[in-house]
Amino acid sequence: MNRIRLLPEHVANQIAAGEVVERPASVVKELVENSLDAKPTRVSVEIQAGGRSLIRVTDDGMGMSRDDALLSLERHATSKIQRAEDLQSIATMGFRGEALPSIASVSRFTLTTREQDGDSPEGAQVIINGGKIIEVKAAGSAPGTSVEVRSLFFNLPARRKFLRSEETESAHIQHYLTLAALAHADVAFTFVKDGRTVWQLSAVKSNAGIDSVRERMRQLAGTLPQLIAVDASGPLHEQFAADETGHTDGSKSDVRVWGLIGAPGVARSTREDQHLFVNRRPVENRTLNHALLEGYHTALMKGRFPVCCLFIEIDPAAVDVNIHPAKREVKFRDERAVRRFVTEAVKEALLGFHRASASPPQPVVQKAQNEVAQPISSPELRLPELPPITPAPPQSITAPLPLAFRRESEERAQAARPVPAISNPQSSILNPQSPVTPLLSVPLRIVGVIGKLYVVLESDRGLVLLDQHAAHERILFEQMMERTERGEVASQRLLLPETIELSPRDATFVRGILNALTRLGVGLSEFGERTFLLDALPPFVKSTEPRGFVLGLIDELKAAGEQVNSMRLGEHVVAKTVCRHAVKANDPLDGPELENLLQDLRHCAMPYTCPHGRPTLIEMNFRELEKKFGRAQ
Ligand code: ADP
Ligand code: MG
Numbered sequence: 058m059n060r061i062r063l064l065p066e067h068v069a070n071q072i073a074a075g076e077v078v079e080r081p082a083s084v085v086k087e088l089v090e091n092s093l094d095a096k097p098t099r100v101s102v103e104i105q106a107g108g109r110s111l112i113r114v115t116d117d118g119m120g121m122s123r124d125d126a127l128l129s130l131e132r133h134a135t136s137k138i139q140r141a142e143d144l145q146s147i148a149t150m151g152f153r154g155e156a157l158p159s160i161a162s163v164s165r166f167t168l169t170t171r172e173q174d175g176d177s178p179e180g181a182q183v184i185i186n187g188g189k190i191i192e193v194k195a196a197g198s199a200p201g202t203s204v205e206v207r208s209l210f211f212n213l214p215a216r217r218k219f220l221r222s223e224e225t226e227s228a229h230i231q232h233y234l235t236l237a238a239l240a241h242a243d244v245a246f247t248f249v250k251d252g253r254t255v256w257q258l259s260a261v262k263s264n265a266g267i268d269s270v271r272e273r274m275r276q277l278a279g280t281l282p283q284l285i286a287v288d289a290s291g292p293l294h295e296q297f298a299a300d301e302t303g304h305t306d307g308s309k310s311d312v313r314v315w316g317l318i319g320a321p322g323v324a325r326s327t328r329e330d331q332h333l334f335v336n337r338r339p340v341e342n343r344t345l346n347h348a349l350l351e352g353y354h355t356a357l358m359k360g361r362f363p364v365c366c367l368f369i370e371i372d373p374a375a376v377d378v379n380i381h382p383a384k385r386e387v388k389f390r391d392e393r394a395v396r397r398f399v400t401e402a403v404k405e406a407l408l409g410f411h412r413a414s415a416s417p418p419q420p421v422v423q424k425a426q427n428e429v430a431q432p433i434s435s436p437e438l439r440l441p442e443l444p445p446i447t448p449a450p451p452q453s454i455t456a457p458l459p460l461a462f463r464r465e466s467e468e469r470a471q472a473a474r475p476v477p478a479i480s481n482p483q484s485s486i487l488n489p490q491s492p493v494t495p496l497l498s499v500p501l502r503i504v505g506v507i508g509k510l511y512v513v514l515e516s517d518r519g520l521v522l523l524d525q526h527a528a529h530e531r532i533l534f535e536q537m538m539e540r541t542e543r544g545e546v547a548s549q550r551l552l553l554p555e556t557i558e559l560s561p562r563d564a565t566f567v568r569g570i571l572n573a574l575t576r577l578g579v580g581l582s583e584f585g586e587r588t589f590l591l592d593a594l595p596p597f598v599k600s601t602e603p604r605g606f607v608l609g610l611i612d613e614l615k616a617a618g619e620q621v622n623s624m625r626l627g628e629h630v631v632a633k634t635v636c637r638h639a640v641k642a643n644d645p646l647d648g649p650e651l652e653n654l655l656q657d658l659r660h661c662a663m664p665y666t667c668p669h670g671r672p673t674l675i676e677m678n679f680r681e682l683e684k685k686f687g688r689a690q
């Protein structure tokens with residue numbers, strides 16, 4: 058007896074819907090992607106009850122003829138690809154031809170459309186109920202397309218039960234729309250939720266990508282944290298670029314990474330404000346997440362995530378967008394090459410933040426300089442309201458959003474190892490003519506020290522506080538890494554070498570980092586199974602108790618390496634820990650020493666954070682002070 062049958066069309070559609078339509082946000086995503094593929098100037102989205110009762114997406118794009126409207130509801134009907142080879146180079150958002158029939162099979166669905174350049178004065182309307190066509194008729198409509206989805210999953214009660222609260226589903230929808238709006242700043246977006254207009258974003262009329270993205274971010278968020286422009290392009294050095302014939306063609310494709318990233322010290326406790334796009338498609342990709350963290354390196358605290366809106370533009374053939382039914386994830390042909398490129402682009406931009414604007418600073422405050430009073434984030438001095446923002450010129454830093462910084466005691470355990478530099482990242486990072494001068498490039502005057510830790514400074518923009526320890530750590534760390542890179546070991550022999558006995562576990566741990574310690578100037582050698590001989594320390598360690606210093610250091614390194622074994626603790630993690638420990642062991646600084654500290658900090662490549670990513674400086678400008686004292690609104 059034959060048992061195999063082809064599934065009826067509407068069952069096949071419902072099965073596909075299971076993959077494509079996870080929740081209301083997936084419907085919004087598919088419909089908005091269709092709208093964006095139709096080259097619109099505006100897209101409007103309206104939802105009710107978290108998308109359960111209504112989702113309506115309307116665009117003024119190219120629209121469809123009556124016949125195409127009917128065809129679009131067939132499975133695997135698409136205007137976007139024709140041949141299998143087209144899958145190699147997808148330039149549109151959609152291509153699977155599954156979304157409309159899938160959505161229509163699990164909702165009460167109305168498609169109304171009229172061709173933009175058609176002759177007919179009328180449009181066509183198709184009404185479908187749970188996959189069954191109810192009516193096809195002519196309908197008056199403006200050119201473009203409107204899709205209305207009511208009672209999502211009405212015929213799949215099990216699915217409907219799995220939906221979360223209205224707020225959760227709306228939040229998912231809004232998150233996707235944020236991404237879509239960021240990637241298409243040239244399109245006007247409207248978002249209406251339960252009858253209330255959430256956004257009305259006008260199209261950003263600018264050809265310069267970074268400016269438009271900044272403007273779109275401002276439209277969405279109102280105020281922006283301090284951001285740095287990234288723009289790097291060059292050849293992607295792929296290792297495994299091979300075509301179907303097995304022929305390897307080296308590095309033909311170019312890649313460009315551009316957008317905005319948070320300045321040192323700007324970060325969030327979730328990835329929520331980390332917006333990544335590949336060829337304008339919002340994506341999730343671990344390689345890119347890692348590349349970002351690696352690029353920030355010591356400018357990010359453990360457990361914090363960068364704020365960014367970054368676009369990767371890459372040969373469509375070098376990326377596979379067809380690995381996820383909802384096309385949310387992508388895979389690069391050479392993940393490592395992409396990771397390296399993005400890491401370098403981010404790193405360069407962050408380094409350039411300080412470098413590009415380093416005008417020679419003067420030790421004494423001079424009045425009436427032509428600087429705009431816009432400070433680096435003032436995290437601890439959080440204000441209830443943010444200062445108004447003056448529109449930023451191209452590629453400059455915008456006003457900061459004070460962020461709540463968390464004091465973290467431990468460094469990221471699996472801190473990234475430095476990667477080799479890419480050959481030609483033409484990073485145009487920061488406009489040197491930027492009116493917002495980074496804090497260390499304006500004259501600062503030392504007022505005093507409070508709590509034996511915070512140095513109070515004055516600039517002609519306002520009040521500045523410097524965390525003496527954090528600054529000192531940064532300076533020592535950079536000096537130490539620089540020397541180590543040159544192959545120098547700066548260490549000072551102890552007059553009296555000491556033996557240190559450790560537990561068997563600690564001894565194994567220390568053996569794993571012995572080389573790193575020695576290269577960094579901590580002269581430790583094996584002297585027995587559990588015993589080590591300490592005969593030298595880095596010169597800046599002014600400890601009267603070398604043994605205690607090393608024991609404390611080991612404890613801290615153990616904590617840093619909790620999740621990894623000691624062999625994977627990178628040299629810079631060890632260096633960071635040595636520096637922190639050295640600073641803790643030091644005495645408070647006096648006047649001239651503080652001046653030197655400031656001067657040394659100015660010479661650092663990444664002066665605004667300690668090696669653990671905490672801020673070294675915070676600023677409160679006069680405007681903020683005036684607000685606090687009720688002198689200004
Ligand atoms: P895909 O987007 O993968 O091609 P869909 O099922 O989402 O598949 O859409 C099927 C087809 O319907 C699209 O290829 C497109 O030609 C047409 N279409 C869908 N939405 C719109 C729209 N808003 N404007 C114009 N054409 C549309
Ligand atoms: Mg589609």
